[in-house]
Amino acid sequence: MKVELELSFNKELIKHSIRNGILCGLWAMIPGLIILVNAEDSSLISLVADFFMLIILFPAIICITCIALSASYFKASEIIMACLICSFVSIIWLNIIIQFYIMIYSALNDLVIELDFGAIFEMKQILIAMFAGLFSAIIRIANPISSDGVSIESEELTDRPPKPDWDPRIENLKNELYQTNSNLQRLETELRKEIWQMRK
Numbered sequence: 287m288k289v290e291l292e293l294s295f296n297k298e299l300i301k302h303s304i305r306n307g308i309l310c311g312l313w314a315m316i317p318g319l320i321i322l323v324n325a326e327d328s329s330l331i332s333l334v335a336d337f338f339m340l341i342i343l344f345p346a347i348i349c350i351t352c353i354a355l356s357a358s359y360f361k362a363s364e365i366i367m368a369c370l371i372c373s374f375v376s377i378i379w380l381n382i383i384i385q386f387y388i389m390i391y392s393a394l395n396d397l398v399i400e401l402d403f404g405a406i407f408e409m410k411q412i413l414i415a416m417f418a419g420l421f422s423a424i425i426r427i428a429n430p431i432s433s434d435g436v437s438i439e440s441e442e443l444t445d446r447p448p449k450p451d452w453d454p455r456i457e458n459l460k461n462e463l464y465q466t467n468s469n470l471q472r473l474e475t476e477l478r479k480e481i482w483q484m485r486k
């Protein structure tokens with residue numbers, strides 16, 4: 287029974303990570319479309335150079351997505367697995383989108399360019415993306431969060447016993463002040479009596 291529960295949980299983790307990876311990759315559609323629109327009169331080399339800048343920027347987007355994704359998990363193994371899957375899926379989708387825009391560019395400019403599957407599964411890009419995901423996982427593991435969304439370090443601070451409300455030094459000081467005040471009042475009363483008698 288335990289094995290079945292663990293397997294189903296892993297499936298949910300994989301589905302969640304893939305979904306976030308797809309969303310992360312789809313982020314490139316808007317800047318990619320802007321690049322394509324601005325490249326109507328440019329050469330194919332200029333278009334590829336613009337997309338290369340997008341690829342350089344993409345690891346930062348992967349880090350942001352992975353940190354947000356890892357907030358749903360608390361075990362180090364789950365966080366690492368989720369971030370690696372997300373980063374792998376996201377870079378594949380980024381490359382697919384880039385190839386899609388290059389195909390559109392070639393169709394608009396009467397060029398014959400075939401779909402490059404090697405560029406989609408470029409090993410160097412995949413490794414960089416997965417390193418970005420692993421880096422995000424390390425940051426998340428180094429800053430643990432409990433199931434209530436509170437930092438574990440802050441929980442440890444709040445678990446400390448409360449400071450005592452009663453302090454014997456304060457009580458002694460209160461008693462001394464009370465005694466001094468009483469003595470002053472008695473002295474004032476005696477002075478008034480003496481002054482009243484002198485007036486007589």
